[in-house]
Amino acid sequence: MIGISRDGRAALAYLAPAALVLIGLLGYPIYQLVLISFYDYGQEQVSGGAPLNWLGLGNYAKLLSDSQFWTVLAQTVGFAACCVLGTLLVGAALAVLATRVRAVPRALLFLAALGAWATPTVAGSTVWLFLFDANFGLVNEVLGLQGFSWTYDRWVAFGLVAAQVVWCSFPFVMVTLYAGIKAIPGEVVEAAALDGASVPRTVRSVILPLLRPLLVVVTIQSVIWDFKVFTQIYVMTGGGGVAGGNLVLNVYAYQQAFAASEYGLGSAIGVVMTVLLLGFTAIYLRALRRSGEAL
């Protein structure tokens, strides 16, 4: 402990419990993930039926040279981007709406949103599938589209799943932003109004800057969630769509690696995803800091 001041030591002591929990719950799994990604690690190796084989970067080389991986990666990024945009727009619009309506409609709005939020993902996905069933679904009944399959065409299927993802993740954005808007002091908005600012101007120059820290949090959260979507795709498109057309990274990792007992390759995909998400978060935070808004 040479070179660490008394204050520093005290700080370390206070941080130790949290650090232990983080290392145990986050550090160790990530360590294992990275470690396994360097080996040819299948079921035979796990149960001791075959010797371990160090591959170095072999799993990564295999992954990056697979053209399907790049297609799936592009698909995942595009899909996640649409979901994030949709979630933020719907969430923000409804948050604003909630601040403008009376108590009873607001309570109803929150009740509906929290209902969607509280629905388990598998159950929500299945219910959506029932609603959009080709032959017996309510939606096709109402639209008169008997026999139209919503999960057959690649882009229609993506659209349907994206709608479901937005439906089950907008409440988080809505509730957070609603709290944020409510926390903006009334005087600030009033002062802007007295200075003659129009509503759009007030939003742009007063409300949005004040909401910025919250917007950062919900955006990063949404990106991480939507990039890692598994259940909705897996359940609604029957494990990745017709001919694998609706695969996203997580489902791809499951299908190609974990279900096929290729844990080494699966871990490599996991590491790539983690690095991508960490990279995105870092760039985003940095861009914010540069524009003068430290989080």
Next chain:
Amino acid sequence: MKRIALLVAVGALAVAGCAPVQSGPSGGAADEKSGQLRVWLFDEVNRGPKQAVVDQAVKQFQSEHAGVTVDVQYIQISTRAERFKGAFSDPKSAPDVAEFGNTDLAGYVAAGGFAEVGADLDKWPDAKDLSPSILDTAKVGGKVYAVPWYVGVRALYYRTDVFSELGLTPPKTLAELAPLARRIRAAKPDLFGISVGGKYTYGMLPFLWASGGDLASQQGGKFTSAVDSTNGRAGIGRYTELLAEDICPPQQCAQNGGDASVQAFVSGKAAMTIGGDFNRGAMKAGAVSGKYAVVPLPGMTEGSVAPAFAGGNLLGVTKSTAHRTLAVQFLQLLGGKSFQRKMFDAMGNLPTFTDVQRAVAEGDEFERPFVRTLDAGPRFVPATPAWAKIDAQAVLPTMLQQIATKAQDLTAATATAAQHMNEAFGS
């Protein structure tokens, strides 16, 4: 900068110094003659009759072996992979005897899960009547690792009311199937000519095999995909021809697996389908009850039968068992002729002994086409752990769906599938 260097050094040390967990080689040295024998069997939708037969076997076994108790656990089929992986990784939680699907065998054997029982079968009188093509499904690398408990094969179901109304007879060759199905859909546009699916691999295999193709060829222990051979392509093409607007529209059929394909027939939406003897219960409960008949799926020439996929379940003894002798004895009791017959009476599971099969076919008209299909010689998927990988990666369903949706043509799709299969064989 220093800190980063330190981190990198520590990281390199951590990676180089350790290896992922491996469980030790499983034991199996002991051979205790008393104590508890643990048995894992698959749970079923309607388990009552199965359990009654198994309980009878347990009772008989316990009365013949003093000091031995048999503990039967019913495990879910959907989570079997995790259960077995767990059991192989931790021998203490493993069963002594287990039921499992024959397509899982090669993977389980490679994982060191099941013990060889070839020598035990040689000394067992019942074993000589085991149907050879079915016993093949219990072999890996020429060695026997299990006793086939029952088989399931698929044949051609057709609607007798539709056929007699249109004055049709079931197809006599595989080439007649598509034109016949087209004719039916033209006359009755609300019916699929034949209900097949883009994910129905086991429905496609008879077309592949009947056309002289195969999934893979084996040379010196090394497998090579054969789906892109001339005959393989012809067979796959003959199947995907059915996934078309004028027979079974891709919009409705491309996403169907075996269950959904049969379900469409059961609910009265199709004039034909490829279904198994194990679908009998569903037929009884469905809209088609009493309005269907079954024939073997015809082969290329009149009177021949397209080779069916020999699906079914095996009973094996785990490598880690501490009761090897008892486990083999229980295997021979539950998997023997007398209890296979009882299982047929209870569950309709087709027996694996040729003489018991014949006895079953004589007494039951429904089973006859299936037993005929078995007699004609069913076939099996490549006996290698790579098959489980190919299955999990959905290589063949993806291929069928690409062709059915015209995303790729037959040549390109089969070539891609062959490439993926060879990667799995090679790893």
